[in-house]
Amino acid sequence: xxxxxxxxxxxxxxxxxxxxxxxxxxxxxxxxxxxxxxxxxxxxxxxxxxxxxxxxxxxxxxxxxxxxxxxxxxxxxxxxxxxxxxxxxxxxxxxxxxxxxxxxxxxxxxxxxxxxxxxxxxxxxxxxxxxxxxxxxxxxxxxxxxxxxxxxxxxxxxxxxxxxxxxxxxxxxxxxxxxxxxxxxxxxxxxxxxxxxxxxxxxxxxxxxxxxxxxxxxxxxxxxxxxxxxxxxxxxxxx
Numbered sequence: 481x482x483x484x485x486x487x488x489x490x491x492x493x494x495x496x497x498x499x500x501x502x503x504x505x506x507x508x509x510x511x512x513x514x515x516x517x518x519x520x521x522x523x524x525x526x527x528x529x530x531x532x533x534x535x536x537x538x539x540x541x542x543x544x545x546x547x548x549x550x551x552x553x554x555x556x557x558x559x560x561x562x563x564x565x566x567x568x569x570x571x572x573x574x575x576x577x578x579x580x581x582x583x584x585x586x587x588x589x590x591x592x593x594x595x596x597x598x599x600x601x602x603x604x605x606x607x608x609x610x611x612x613x614x615x616x617x618x619x620x621x622x623x624x625x626x627x628x629x630x631x632x633x634x635x636x637x638x639x640x641x642x643x644x645x646x647x648x649x650x651x652x653x654x655x656x657x658x659x660x661x662x663x664x665x666x667x668x669x670x671x672x673x674x675x676x677x678x679x680x681x682x683x684x685x686x687x688x689x690x691x692x693x694x695x696x697x698x699x700x701x702x703x704x705x706x707x708x709x710x711x712x713x714x715x716x717x718x719x
Contacts, residue, residue, distance in 0.1 A: 521626060524652035525554040526690045528668070530683040532562065541679045544569050549683055554693040556654045574698055575659055582659045585704055586712065594704040595712045602659050605709070609675070610635050612661050623670040624685045626650045631665060633673075643682075645672040651688065 528551040534542040546562035553559075556577040563570035572585040580599035585592070597605065612633045619630035626648040634642035647667035657663045660674065670685040700706075 521650050521688075522652050523688075523690045524556075525693055526688060527552055527693075528651070528685060529687045530685050533682045533684075535673060535680040535682050536678075539679045545679060545681065548686075552691075552693045552697055553651075553653050554695070554698070556656075557698045558653065558656065559697050573659070574700070576698065577655065577658075580658075583700055584712070585701070586715070588715065591715075592701075592704045593707050593712060593715065594700060595709050596700070596706060597709070599658075601709070606659075606661055606663070609661060610637055610640050614662065614664050621646065623648070624688050626670060626685075626688065628670050629667065633662075643673050646670050647672075 530549040530551070532546050532549050534545045536542065544564045546564040549560055549562045551558055551560045558573075558575045560573045561570070562572075568587075568589050570585075570587040572583075574583040574585070576582070580602075582597040582602050584595045584597070586594070612635060615632040615634070617630040617632060621628055621630070623646055627650060628646040628648045631645050631647065632642065633645055645662065645665070647665050647669050649667045651668040653668055655663075655666070656668050657665050660669075662669065662672065669683070671683065673680060673682045675681075
């Protein structure tokens with residue numbers, strides 16, 4: 481006697497089920513295996529920490545230079561914070577990409593001052609310094625888990641020494657360098673140098689973490705007094 485109808489029906493159902501499972505696995509492999517995968521490093525909100533090293537220790541401010549910098553970012557807003565001297569000296573840089581404003585906060589022995597720049601003033605301030613010649617190179621290296629591209633910085637005036645910078649496109653901050661001399665670089669700087677008020681610091685990223693950032697950190701604190709750029713310069717010269 482041949483197999484019963486129920487047995488034949490059961491075998492056909494098993495074959496159909498197996499075929500459906502195979503089709504689902506193939507479809508899944510097309511979506512997840514061949515299609516683009518989300519990059520867990522490409523974050524738009526978090527904290528970047530840098531080690532800071534003075535490059536001209538003979539400068540009077542080198543003795544109180546900060547040893548690290550913390551950058552918080554969210555929806556293209558950034559605030560970079562540094563402190564030294566057991567908190568007696570501190571400075572922050574707030575970048576507002578929507579209003580194209582840049583605020584420099586400075587705390588010195590209890591005195592809290594701030595300077596607000598618009599895009600015109602930012603460009604004027606950047607143009608006042610020697611313009612860097614940026615040569616993009618093909619080298620790549622990993623810094624804090626991020627793939628970084630290489631660029632060589634030099635100057636027409638040979639009295640300004642050149643240096644190397646490294647930057648990544650794997651962190652989601654749009655136009656991150658609009659306030660600094662390296663605005664031609666479309667990527668977050670991970671290792672670089674900057675000179676301000678005669679003090680030259682080299683920064684190297686040590687960590688990047690995803691974190692929730694409070695909107696208030698991108699606002700001018702109420703206990704800081706707005707002054708002019710000239711007045712701020714006088715404060716540093718006097719120090």
